[in-house]
Amino acid sequence: MRLTLDRDRFVETMKAQAQIGGTAGGGLHRLALSDADKQVRDWFLEQLEAADLSVRIDEFGNMFGRREGTDPNAAPVLIGSHLDSQPYGGIYDGPLGVISALECIRTLDDEGIETKHPIEIVNWTNEEGSRFQPAMQGSGVWAGVHDLDEEYAKTDTDGETFEAELERIGYKGDHPAEPHEAYEAYLELHVEQGPYLERAGKDVGIVTGVVGFSWGEITYHGEADHSGPTPMDSRSDALVAAAETIGEIRAIPGELGERTVGTTGYIDAKPNSINVIPEEVTFTWDFRDPEDEVVERAVNRVLKEAEAAAEREGVEWEYEERMRASSVEFADRCVDAVERAAADLGYDGMRLVSGAGHDATHMAEVCDTSMVFAVSEGGKSHNEAEYTSWDDCYAAANTIANAAVELAECE
Amino acid sequence: MRLTLDRDRFVETMKAQAQIGGTAGGGLHRLALSDADKQVRDWFLEQLEAADLSVRIDEFGNMFGRREGTDPNAAPVLIGSHLDSQPYGGIYDGPLGVISALECIRTLDDEGIETKHPIEIVNWTNEEGSRFQPAMQGSGVWAGVHDLDEEYAKTDTDGETFEAELERIGYKGDHPAEPHEAYEAYLELHVEQGPYLERAGKDVGIVTGVVGFSWGEITYHGEADHSGPTPMDSRSDALVAAAETIGEIRAIPGELGERTVGTTGYIDAKPNSINVIPEEVTFTWDFRDPEDEVVERAVNRVLKEAEAAAEREGVEWEYEERMRASSVEFADRCVDAVERAAADLGYDGMRLVSGAGHDATHMAEVCDTSMVFAVSEGGKSHNEAEYTSWDDCYAAANTIANAAVELAECE
Numbered sequence: 001m002r003l004t005l006d007r008d009r010f011v012e013t014m015k016a017q018a019q020i021g022g023t024a025g026g027g028l029h030r031l032a033l034s035d036a037d038k039q040v041r042d043w044f045l046e047q048l049e050a051a052d053l054s055v056r057i058d059e060f061g062n063m064f065g066r067r068e069g070t071d072p073n074a075a076p077v078l079i080g081s082h083l084d085s086q087p088y089g090g091i092y093d094g095p096l097g098v099i100s101a102l103e104c105i106r107t108l109d110d111e112g113i114e115t116k117h118p119i120e121i122v123n124w125t126n127e128e129g130s131r132f133q134p135a136m137q138g139s140g141v142w143a144g145v146h147d148l149d150e151e152y153a154k155t156d157t158d159g160e161t162f163e164a165e166l167e168r169i170g171y172k173g174d175h176p177a178e179p180h181e182a183y184e185a186y187l188e189l190h191v192e193q194g195p196y197l198e199r200a201g202k203d204v205g206i207v208t209g210v211v212g213f214s215w216g217e218i219t220y221h222g223e224a225d226h227s228g229p230t231p232m233d234s235r236s237d238a239l240v241a242a243a244e245t246i247g248e249i250r251a252i253p254g255e256l257g258e259r260t261v262g263t264t265g266y267i268d269a270k271p272n273s274i275n276v277i278p279e280e281v282t283f284t285w286d287f288r289d290p291e292d293e294v295v296e297r298a299v300n301r302v303l304k305e306a307e308a309a310a311e312r313e314g315v316e317w318e319y320e321e322r323m324r325a326s327s328v329e330f331a332d333r334c335v336d337a338v339e340r341a342a343a344d345l346g347y348d349g350m351r352l353v354s355g356a357g358h359d360a361t362h363m364a365e366v367c368d369t370s371m372v373f374a375v376s377e378g379g380k381s382h383n384e385a386e387y388t389s390w391d392d393c394y395a396a397a398n399t400i401a402n403a404a405v406e407l408a409e410c411e
Numbered sequence: 412m413r414l415t416l417d418r419d420r421f422v423e424t425m426k427a428q429a430q431i432g433g434t435a436g437g438g439l440h441r442l443a444l445s446d447a448d449k450q451v452r453d454w455f456l457e458q459l460e461a462a463d464l465s466v467r468i469d470e471f472g473n474m475f476g477r478r479e480g481t482d483p484n485a486a487p488v489l490i491g492s493h494l495d496s497q498p499y500g501g502i503y504d505g506p507l508g509v510i511s512a513l514e515c516i517r518t519l520d521d522e523g524i525e526t527k528h529p530i531e532i533v534n535w536t537n538e539e540g541s542r543f544q545p546a547m548q549g550s551g552v553w554a555g556v557h558d559l560d561e562e563y564a565k566t567d568t569d570g571e572t573f574e575a576e577l578e579r580i581g582y583k584g585d586h587p588a589e590p591h592e593a594y595e596a597y598l599e600l601h602v603e604q605g606p607y608l609e610r611a612g613k614d615v616g617i618v619t620g621v622v623g624f625s626w627g628e629i630t631y632h633g634e635a636d637h638s639g640p641t642p643m644d645s646r647s648d649a650l651v652a653a654a655e656t657i658g659e660i661r662a663i664p665g666e667l668g669e670r671t672v673g674t675t676g677y678i679d680a681k682p683n684s685i686n687v688i689p690e691e692v693t694f695t696w697d698f699r700d701p702e703d704e705v706v707e708r709a710v711n712r713v714l715k716e717a718e719a720a721a722e723r724e725g726v727e728w729e730y731e732e733r734m735r736a737s738s739v740e741f742a743d744r745c746v747d748a749v750e751r752a753a754a755d756l757g758y759d760g761m762r763l764v765s766g767a768g769h770d771a772t773h774m775a776e777v778c779d780t781s782m783v784f785a786v787s788e789g790g791k792s793h794n795e796a797e798y799t800s801w802d803d804c805y806a807a808a809n810t811i812a813n814a815a816v817e818l819a820e821c822e
Contacts, residue, residue, distance in 0.1 A: 194640025211639065215685055226792045227674035227697045228622065229605025229766030232664050234790065239675055243657035250651045253643050263638035264650055265685045267678060274626055274676045274695045274733075276793065284685045286638045322685075355640030379645065381637045382687060 001410050002344060003107055003401050010103045010397060011390050017043065017083065017099060018091035027384025028085035028093075032126035032137075033061070033162065038169035040083050044098070044123055051105050053121070057173030060148065061125035061166050062138045067105050069118040069408065075184035077115075077408040078367075079104065079400060080122030081359060082138070086130050090191075090386025092393065096374060097189040098123050100397035104404055115408035117184050124359045125166075131156045134323075139359035141177050143366050148177055183367035185334050185407045188360040189400040190371060191388050195379030196352055203347040203395045205373025206339045210354045210361050211259065212327035213288040214299045217266075218245060218306050222315040224271060224279035239269055239278035241306075241313040248305040249285050252298050259353065260289045262298060284322075290353040292327050327353075328361050334370030334407070341402035342372075347395050356381075372400045412821050413755060414518055414812050421514045421808060422801050428454065428494065428510060429502035438795025439496035439506075443537035443548075444472070444573065449580035451494045455509070455534055462516050464532070468584030471559065472536035472577050473549045478516050480529040480819065486595040488526075488819040489778075490515065490811060491533030493549070493770060497541050501602075501797025503804065507785060508600040509534050511808035515815055526819035528595050535770045536577075542567045550770035552588050554777050559588055594778035596745050596818045599771040600811040601782060602799050606790030607763055614758040614806045616784025617750045621765045621772050622670065623706045623738035624699040629656060629717050633726040635682060635690035650680055650689035652717075652724040659716040660696050663709050670764065671700045673709060695733075701764040703738050738764075739772050745781035745818070752813035753783075758806050767792075783811045 020043060021036030023029050030036040044063060048055050053065030066076065081097025101121035108115070124142075129135025132154045140146040152163035166172045197205050222238035246264045253260035267283040287298035303319065310317040335351070342349035354360075354371065363369045374396035377387040431454060432447030434440050441447040455474060459466050464476030477487065492508025512532035519526070535553075540546025543565045551557040563574035577583045608616050633649035657675045664671035678694040698709035714730065721728040746762070753760035765771075765782065774780045785807035788798045 192640060193637045195642065195645055196640075213639070223791075224794055225790065226604045226767055227672065227676055228624070228699050228768070229603060229607075229792070230672065230790055231606065231670075232661075232672055234606055237661065237674075239657060239678065240661045243654040243661075243675075246650060246654035247658065250643075250648070250654075259642075261638065261641065261643055263648075263686070263688055264654075265638055265687050265689060266683050267650065267680050268683075269678050272677050272679075275674070275697055276676050277674055278676060286686055288639050356637055357639070379636065379641055380634075381640070383635055 003405050005103050005107050005394065005398055005401055007394050010099065010394060013099050013103065014096065014393065017095050021085065023088060023384060025088065025384035028089050028091055029087060030085040031087065031131040032084040032128060033131065033165035033169055037084055041171055044083060047102055051102065051109065053105065056175045057171060058175040058177040059173055060138050060141045060177035061171040061173065062142055062177060063123040064120050066118055066120045067108065069115045071116045074117040075182045076118035076120045077184045077404055078120045078122055078186045079188065079404050080124065081188050081190055082124045082127035084126055084128050086128050086382045088384050089382055090384060092191045092386055092388045094127055094190065096191060096393055100189045100400055103397060104401035107401065113410055115405060115410055117408040119404060119408050127359055132162050136357055136359055136362055139362040143362035144178065145362050145365065179366055186360060186363040186367055186369040187334065187400055187404050188358060188371045189396050190358055190373060191381065191386065192373040192376040193356050193379065193381035194376065197350060197373060197375045198377060198379065200350055202350040204342050204349045204399050206335060206342060206349045206351045207330065207354050207371035207373055208335050208351050209290065209330050210328040210357060211288040211290050212292040212295045213286065213325050214295050214321060215323040216285045216299065216319055216321040217282060218317060218319045219280065219282040220310060220315045220317050222279055222313065223277065225277045227275045227277055230277060235277055236314045237277050238281040238315050241309040241315050242267065242281040242283050244309040245302065245306050246283060249302055252301050256298055257289050257291060257294045260294055260298060261355065262287050288355060290327055328364045330364060330370040331368035334368045337403040337406050338370050338372055338399060341406065342399045345398050345402060347399060372396050414816050416514045416518050416805065416809055416812055418805050421510065421805060424510050424514065425507065425804065428506050432496065434499060434795060436499065436795035439500045439502050440498060441496040442498065442542040443495040443539065444542065444576040444580055448495055452582055455494060458513055462520065464516065467586045468582060469586040469588040470584055471549050471552045471588035472582040472584065473553055473588060474534040475531050477529055477531045478519065480526045482527045485528040486593045487529035487531045488595045488815055489531045489533055490598045490815050491535065492599050492601055493535045493538035495537055495539050497539050497793045499795050500793055501795060503602045503797055503799045505538055505601065507602060507804055511600045511811055514808060515812035518812065524821055526816060526821055528819040530815060530819050538770055543573050547768055547770050547773055550773040554773035555589065556773050556776065590777055597771060597774040597778055597780040598745065598811055598815050599769060599782045600807050601769055601784060602792065602797065603784040603787040604767050604790065604792035605787065608761060608784060608786045609788060609790065611761055613761040614803070615753050615760045615810050617746060617753060617760045617762045618741065618765050618782035618784055619746050619762050620701065620741050621739040621768060622699040622701050623703040624697065624736050625706050625710045625732060626734040627696045627710065627730055627732040628693060629728060629730045630691065630693040631721060631726045631728050632691055633689060633724065636688045638686040638688055641688060646688055647725045648688050649692040649726050652720040652726050653678065653692040653694050655720040656713065656717050657694060660713055663712050667709055668700050668702060668705045671705055671709060672766065673698050699766060701738055739775045741775060741781040742779035745779045748814040748817045749781050749783055749810060752817065753810045756809050756813060758810060783807050
């Protein structure tokens with residue numbers, strides 16, 4: 001049995017969601033728990049109700065729609081992603097995964113197909129982590145990785161708490177934010193956010209897992225002297241030490257794995273004045289690799305380089321590893337289901353490891369999981385220029401629908 | 412004739428000014444036109460009146476006290492500095508120059524010495540440039556380098572204008588902010604803010620001029636991609652390019668002059684998020700040297716290095732030179748007068764070029780000028796840990812007093 005989604009309706013639904021919080025630049029401004037997020041949730045709720053799904057909204061705002069299976073004892077297959085966006089994100093990102101899940105259900109209804117297992121579709125709260133940290137917050141709470149009350153207390157830059165904002169938009173539901181039963185599997189479609197599929201000329205990505213990563217912060221403490229009268233040989237310049245180390249963070253991946261990446265995304269200098277030698281500079285590292293052991297080596301290496309730079313510049317230093325996440329390996333039966341679906345549909349699929357975290361990262365703690373990646377043109381992500389052709393969106397959507405239906409077992 | 416200041420009264424007066432806006436850390440928080448600045452001005456006004464000087468406050472808040480000479484046609488010798496401070500500055504810095512000038516007048520009165528030329532002492536408004544930019548604002552307006560109305564309109568970070576704040580503290584005077592007559596000479600005592608005198612084991616600095624400098628800003632424009640899925644070979648990382656160039660700004664002086672310095676004091680990265688490749692990074696250069704031609708070579712060199720870094724990282728770039736100041740050579744007759752005064756007093760003096768700008772920089776446009784430097788321990792400046800021993804303060808104060816008296820010609 002092969003499921004074929006209604007391409008026109010699918011594209012129309014994608015365009016409909018893109019209207020909500022749409023930007024002049026053709027992207028989305030739909031931060032978690034904002035007015036735009038409320039609006040897209042209201043719209044999504046209408047779609048769930050129109051599809052006759054039984055709706056649950058949990059106490060963390062995660063939204064579920066359930067289509068019953070024929071076996072009352074069978075565990076549900078969950079599919080979905082997130083509808084929130086970065087401050088100036090693209091229209092595909094998470095929404096593509098949610099709309100594909102909706103379209104899968106609609107098509108099953110159209111064709112009158114029943115599955116043994118229930119199928120649930122989900123919109124996770126705050127995947128992006130732009131307004132409230134951390135990212136993947138809703139799925140993290142639901143999977144038991146984060147504590148509900150701690151996450152409720154998180155504040156945005158205006159000092160508003162997560163809980164108050166969730167209540168304000170009317171999406172603090174009654175259901176506990178946890179699995180209410182065992183789950184058969186979780187599948188998620190997301191745009192790749194990298195260039196590997198496009199480079200290889202593939203149609204669709206079969207995601208075998210997620211890279212492990214380390215996030216850390218280094219601070220150098222130098223001396224704030226006047227930039228004019230202080231000779232070069234009697235300076236303790238925190239920014240020079242930071243610049244050297246940032247160069248090393250760029251260079252370290254080249255000596256490790258093929259998929260290793262190293263990034264400094266954040267830097268803050270004090271007093272940050274043109275004619276004062278920087279006294280204190282804080283900056284970050286972000287190392288990722290499919291092998292946890294490679295991440296470990298990158299971290300050891302940057303600490304050695306940081307120490308050497310501190311010594312050369314005569315500054316004190318300290319560091320803190322802020323987060324370490326092990327790599328995730330998805331369950332073979334789910335990965336294989338995705339691969340079979342792609343092949344059955346005639347798509348040229350490629351196995352790859354996700355370089356970014358997704359809600360699926362947390363879901364892999366709960367049940368067997370896999371993901372489908374849609375081709376990202378130029379690998380652009382988290383900005384308005386993100387682009388996936390409707391052909392590529394449709395290929396990925398058909399793939400996840402067929403994989404889900406295989407796992408849910410048609411009658 | 413040799414003038415010897417009253418050491419106890421001099422030290423007491425230094426301590427008295429240090430009480431006003433004094434910090435728990437033993438420094439000063441006396442930003443231009445703040446309440447603390449008003450308080451120290453009120454106190455200084457009392458000292459001028461107690462010394463029977465004729466007081467002028469000009470429309471930019473510069474405060475003058477005049478002691479007449481015996482020749483009604485002789486041009487005045489002006490001595491002074493500034494009483495304002497950095498946010499957390501030291502107690503010596505500019506105040507040492509103002510108090511020394513006051514003490515010079517008091518001692519002339521004590522000894523009943525008359526000079527042919529009038530002697531004026533001055534407290535320049537806003538030398539530091541911490542609250543309102545630029546630095547050396549009051550002397551710059553007075554010397555005709557800056558336009559009065561443009562400087563009136565400058566705002567602090569709270570949006571208060573310079574003019575409103577000057578009126579609020581009651582120091583917008585009636586006199587035009589310009590030389591009302593020809594000036595015979597200007598002398599200024601300031602702490603060195605560098606380690607050269609201490610390193611050489613000298614008592615006092617004879618300042619022959621001020622280094623030239625260039626201030627500029629470079630901006631790299633890269634691409635804001637996700638730090639996880641974006642391979643190292645397809646990144647345009649604005650921060651990596653900036654880090655390389657900051658390293659060059661550190662290295663360039665080593666290849667030019669002995670006194671060349673190069674500093675990046677300011678950096679700003681966007682979006683400045685741990686897991687996003689930096690899209691736009693702006694940072695500054697500050698190059699100084701006694702030779703203008705060396706400053707020119709440093710600027711040419713950094714632009715070449717910036718271009719190379721941009722090419723390596725695949726980012727766009729632009730730059731703006733924000734300020735270029737030629738080096739200043741002080742008048743021989745004033746420098747010689749300072750040198751003679753130090754030698755006559757038995758102090759071990761050393762000629763040097765100032766690495767920092769001072770009000771004397773602008774005054775050199777108006778009349779013959781020189782400066783005296785007091786030893787800075789460890790060269791620390793613009794922070795609470797700034798320190799000059801009372802012996803070194805006193806040596807410098809006696810030096811400037813005697814140089815001033817020579818230029819003003821005792822009867």
